[in-house]
Amino acid sequence: MTPHELAQYMLNQDQFSQWMGIKLIEIREKYCLMEMPVKQEMINGLRTVHGGVTFSLADSALAFSSNNTNEASVALHCSMNFTKAVRLGDTLTAESVLISDTRKTGVYDISITNQHKILVATFRGTVYKIEKKVTDL
Helix, strand or coil, X not given: CCHHHHHHHHHHHCHHHHHHCCEEEEEECCEEEEEEECCHHHECCCCCECHHHHHHHHHHHHHHHHCCCCEEXXXXXXXXXXXXXXXXXXXXXXXXXXXXXCCCEEEEEEEEECXXXXXXXXXXXXXXXXXXXXXXX
């Protein structure tokens, strides 16, 4: 499977990413670009997007970029910085880029921007390669 076919295979099984409305925009080996519309049920008590939603978008980007070569990886450590509030009606874009790759781990930087290309969050995720194929799980 190509990286895009593998990412689509994963998305077809990922009910949570589907619920979030994630669309795969560009998939290359160990890279992904995806977008997600902000829905009413994602809004918190301060009338901004719940931080967990933004974190989940970044986590999905990490998963789709780190697993699209059929080398199964799971999150080992993740950290996020929120730089701007996200509101109802926004469309978020997450871009995941590999910055370090070893035999057992990978480190990815994910930038999340809104529809105006304004940075709303940054995320760094480390994955552990579990020595299995995505398609065998």
